[in-house]
Amino acid sequence: MxxxxxxxxxxxxxxxxEKLKSIRVKKELELEFDLGNLxxxxxxxxxxxxxxxxxxEDYLRALARDNTQLLVNxxxxxxxxxxxxxxxxxxxxxxxxxxREKPVPKPRPPTKWEQFAKLKGIQKKKKTNLVWDEAHKExxxxxxxxxxxxxTKDWLVEVPETADPDEDQFAKRAHAKRERVAxxxxxxxxxxxRAHKLKxxxxxxxxxxxxxxxxxxxxxxxxxxxxxxxQERLPKEKAPRNRGKKRAFQPNIGDFSTERQQQLELLxxxxxxxxxxxxxxxxxxxxxxEDMEAASKKRKGxxxxxxxxxxxxxxxxxxxxxxxxxxxxxxxxxxxxxxLGKR
Amino acid sequence: xxxxxxxxxxxxxxxxxxxxxxEPKLTENVKNAMIMKGGNTSETVxxxxxxxxxxxxxxxxxxxxxxxxxxxxxxxxxxxxxxxxDCSLFLFGSHNKKRPNNLVFGRMFDFHVLxxxxxxxxxxxxxxxxxxxxxxxxxxxxxxxxxEAFDTDSEYKRLRSVFIDFFRGQTVPAVRLAGLEHxxxxxxxxxxxxxxxxxxxxxxSGCRTPRIELEEIGPSFDFVLRRTHLASDDLSKTAHKxxxxxxxxxxxxxxxxTFGTKLGRLHMQKQxxxxxxxxxxxxxxxxxGETIQGEEEDSAKKAKVE
Numbered sequence: 001m002x003x004x005x006x007x008x009x010x011x012x013x014x015x016x017x018e019k020l021k022s023i024r025v026k027k028e029l030e031l032e033f034d035l036g037n038l039x040x041x042x043x044x045x046x047x048x049x050x051x052x053x054x055x056x057e058d059y060l061r062a063l064a065r066d067n068t069q070l071l072v073n074x075x076x077x078x079x080x081x082x083x084x085x086x087x088x089x090x091x092x093x094x095x096x097x098x099x100r101e102k103p104v105p106k107p108r109p110p111t112k113w114e115q116f117a118k119l120k121g122i123q124k125k126k127k128t129n130l131v132w133d134e135a136h137k138e139x140x141x142x143x144x145x146x147x148x149x150x151x152t153k154d155w156l157v158e159v160p161e162t163a164d165p166d167e168d169q170f171a172k173r174a175h176a177k178r179e180r181v182a183x184x185x186x187x188x189x190x191x192x193x194r195a196h197k198l199k200x201x202x203x204x205x206x207x208x209x210x211x212x213x214x215x216x217x218x219x220x221x222x223x224x225x226x227x228x229x230x231q232e233r234l235p236k237e238k239a240p241r242n243r244g245k246k247r248a249f250q251p252n253i254g255d256f257s258t259e260r261q262q263q264l265e266l267l268x269x270x271x272x273x274x275x276x277x278x279x280x281x282x283x284x285x286x287x288x289x290e291d292m293e294a295a296s297k298k299r300k301g302x303x304x305x306x307x308x309x310x311x312x313x314x315x316x317x318x319x320x321x322x323x324x325x326x327x328x329x330x331x332x333x334x335x336x337x338x339x340l341g342k343r
Numbered sequence: 344x345x346x347x348x349x350x351x352x353x354x355x356x357x358x359x360x361x362x363x364x365x366e367p368k369l370t371e372n373v374k375n376a377m378i379m380k381g382g383n384t385s386e387t388v389x390x391x392x393x394x395x396x397x398x399x400x401x402x403x404x405x406x407x408x409x410x411x412x413x414x415x416x417x418x419x420x421x422x423x424x425x426x427x428x429d430c431s432l433f434l435f436g437s438h439n440k441k442r443p444n445n446l447v448f449g450r451m452f453d454f455h456v457l458x459x460x461x462x463x464x465x466x467x468x469x470x471x472x473x474x475x476x477x478x479x480x481x482x483x484x485x486x487x488x489x490x491e492a493f494d495t496d497s498e499y500k501r502l503r504s505v506f507i508d509f510f511r512g513q514t515v516p517a518v519r520l521a522g523l524e525h526x527x528x529x530x531x532x533x534x535x536x537x538x539x540x541x542x543x544x545x546x547x548s549g550c551r552t553p554r555i556e557l558e559e560i561g562p563s564f565d566f567v568l569r570r571t572h573l574a575s576d577d578l579s580k581t582a583h584k585x586x587x588x589x590x591x592x593x594x595x596x597x598x599x600x601t602f603g604t605k606l607g608r609l610h611m612q613k614q615x616x617x618x619x620x621x622x623x624x625x626x627x628x629x630x631x632g633e634t635i636q637g638e639e640e641d642s643a644k645k646a647k648v649e
Contacts, residue, residue, distance in 0.1 A: 022548040037511050038518070041503075042489040046532050060539055061557060064528040067487045068543060069555045072523070076552040080520065088517045098508055099582035101374055101431035102367035103453050192352065 023073060025066045033074050036094030040071040111191040152177065365429050369586050373513045374450070375430040376403040381437025382411040387444050388436040390469045394562040395434060397470060398510065398540070400480045404428055414447050415572060418456045426454045432509055442569065448505050452574075452582040459572040460502050465535065466565035477560050478524040478542055483512040485523060485543070490531030498571050499531055521545070526557070536566040 032041040042063075051059050078089040110118065117124075130139040133148035140148035157169040208216070221240070222228040228240065269276060353359040364372065378396050380389065396405040412420045414435050421433060431454075435447040444464040450457050470477065486507060492499045510527055523543055530537040540561030545553035574582070598606050 018549065022554045023550070023552050036514065037486065037507060038483060038523075039486045039507060039511075040488070041493065042487065043491055043494055044489075045491055046489065046530065048533070051532065056537075057539075057559075060528070060530060060537055061541070061559065063489060063530065064487065064526065064539060064541055065555060065557050067489060067528065068485060068526050068541075068557065071485055071487065072543075072545075072555055073552050075518075075520070075523070081517075083517070087520050089520050090517045091515065094514060096504075096507060097583050097585075098504060099450070099452055099457060099579070100584070101371055101450075101452065103581070104584065104586040105367040105369065189352075 023069060025069050027066070027070070031067065031070055033071065034095045035074060035078065036092050037096055038071070038075075038091075039094075039096065040067055040074075042067050109195050111194075112187070369588055373402050374432050374508060375428070376432035376434060376509065377406065377424060377428055377430040378403055378434045379406040379424070379436070380409045381413075381435060381445075382409060383438055384409070384436055385438040385444060387464060387467050388438050388446070390471075391444075391446065391464060391467055391562065391564070392434065392436045394470045397480065398484075398561070402512070404430065414449065414456075414459055415461070415570060421449070421456065422451070422454050425451050434509075445569070446566075448502075448509065450505060450508055452578070456572070457574045457578065457582055458501055458505060460498075460505055461569040461571065462536070462566040463569050464564060465567055466563075468563045470560070470562055473560060473563075475542070475558060475560050481512075482522065482525045483515065483518065484510060484525040484527045484540075486510060487526065487528045488531075489528065492531035493529075498568065498573070501571070501573055502536070502568070503529070525561075534567065536564075536568065538562075538564040538566065 027042075027044055029043050032043070033039070034041075046063070075089055078091065080087055080089045082088070116122075127142060129141065131142050131148040132138075133140045135149070140146060142148065152173060157173070159165060159167075159169060163169075218240075221231050224231065233239070351362070353362055376399050378392050378399075380392065384392075392405065396403050410420065414421060421435075425431065425433065431451045433447075433449045433451070435449070437445045437447075439445075442461070442463065444467070445461060446464060447459055447461045449459040488503055488506075493503045494500070506529060523545075526541050526543050528537075528539045528541065530539075539559065540563065541557040542560045544556040544558060546556055548554040573579075596607050600606055
């Protein structure tokens with residue numbers, strides 16, 4: 001009995017092996033499968049010798065057959081169901097990370113009303129779809145085509161006591177509706193523009209500042225044929241200060257007595273033997289000369305010492321001198337000083 | 344379409360739907376490819392472009408006119424085209440003395456070039472050259488990559504990613520098992536990449552899983568890798584970012600121990616163990632006679648204690 005059982009088992013195994021022989025493929029390394037993408041990756045090294053020995057195409061075809069067999073084996077392991085008479089296998093999610101084609105969408109920014117409602121804590125109230133229309137005695141939609149309580153379709157409009165009797169009330173209603181629609185559309189577009197501005201950063205153009213605006217206004221005013229002389233001004237605007245004439249000359253024929261006085265004084269100065277001296281100017285000049293001499297002495301001394309050590313102390317001395325205000329202010333003034341000295 | 348600062352607002356439902364399909368989304372559409380020719384093309388290149396277009400139909404556009412641009416130098420015209428046609432993949436074919444039979448496979452992120460890989464065609468057998476019945480267009484192909492290079496070399500890894508992007512087709516939740524007809528097999532060997540396309544024949548085997556036989560259809564390419572322009576690491580990272588909503592949700596209260604068993608915690612109210620109602624075991628039930636004896640004994644014991 002035992003022998004026959006063993007025999008039977010062996011036979012069963014053999015049969016199974018035979019069955020699976022046709023679909024079994026031997027590989028050194030297991031393939032990596034991504035069934036969501038119907039993808040298989042074979043990491044095994046390709047046998048170069050076989051590749052060159054056989055015809056290339058045959059070798060590649062055999063390799064492809066083996067790999068496809070393995071992939072199909074994996075696919076057939078997936079749970080399957082019958083959809084409309086066709087056997088369909090359910091695929092898992094794809095595992096390979098592939099780049100997106102567009103960036104992740106950003107949530108829409110809240111509209112002006114949504115911001116206000118959030119601030120005030122106003123909740124959205126759910127409204128019924130249909131409203132009872134008393135005039136037509138039936139349920140009609142809240143808004144849209146054939147809506148309930150549509151005041152544009154009234155055949156009679158009472159003229160209120162405060163209104164002008166010649167005014168067209170129907171036209172007034174139509175006009176008010178048109179205005180409301182336009183306002184709504186404007187706000188909708190503004191909300192969209194605000195949403196899109198966030199989507200496209202980089203094109204942020206800041207409004208011109210107060211100073212820039214003032215400058216622009218000034219320039220615009222003067223850019224006329226008569227250089228802004230006849231431009232109208234706002235009620236409280238100040239008159240522009242005189243930017244034209246840089247020198248004002250005395251009139252040729254003016255006050256004779258003052259002119260006479262000036263001419264006589266001039267002659268006196270020319271005739272006098274002593275040179276006229278401005279005391280303050282002279283004192284300042286003297287002080288400046290003394291300062292410059294002291295500074296140049298300091299620089300020379302520091303320079304000689306610094307030449308051995310490097311340029312750093314020289315720079316430091318210069319900086320120090322400049323900070324104290326004793327160093328020569330600039331090359332220009334040195335030339336000026338020379339000129340003064342000559343005089 | 345009303346315009347507002349360069350943004351087009353649709354006036355009809357149809358145009359609105361069209362614009363919505365082009366917006367960035369959480370789960371994206373199939374990537375479209377634009378196939379174009381360069382300043383000078385050879386017959387091999389034009390045939391190759393046509394064949395790849397046939398493989399990629401209907402998610403591809405084939406341009407007939409020549410575009411005198413060089414992808415590796417100036418990418419602005421490519422980006423302009425991709426923005427106009429909403430294509431994030433492109434294939435640029437050209438031929439010159441220095442680079443004969445050149446194909447540039449590329450992909451875009453946010454209408455800017457992400458990766459570009461240049462391949463040279465060494466040998467090409469076209470669809471029309473192989474006389475055999477082909478499979479229908481639009482079938483999702485099985486993709487197989489063979490060779491260690493695809494896992495070790497970084498350029499080959501990117502190339503594999505580009506090929507998957509190009510040829511994978513739409514992501515489907517389920518697939519008809521009998522409809523798996525097409526297989527694309529890429530082999531990286533000795534510095535060359537062999538692309539072969541076969542038709543899958545499912546033969547009877549002893550068990551449920553069929554035996555596979557392959558029949559060569561379709562274009563066969565022998566590529567050689569030339570230049571590459573790969574995206575920088577941080578750009579690549581941004582492109583691969585998964586939106587938070589799509590990340591798989593972690594289930595709380597589930598843990599696995601070392602043996603692999605799933606463990607969880609059950610939180611119960613406080614129970615009075617004395618008044619617990621357990622299963623009734625008839626055999627263990629106290630009989631009438633026994634109970635009286637038991638009680639007498641108990642009371643006797645109690646009396647002693649007291």
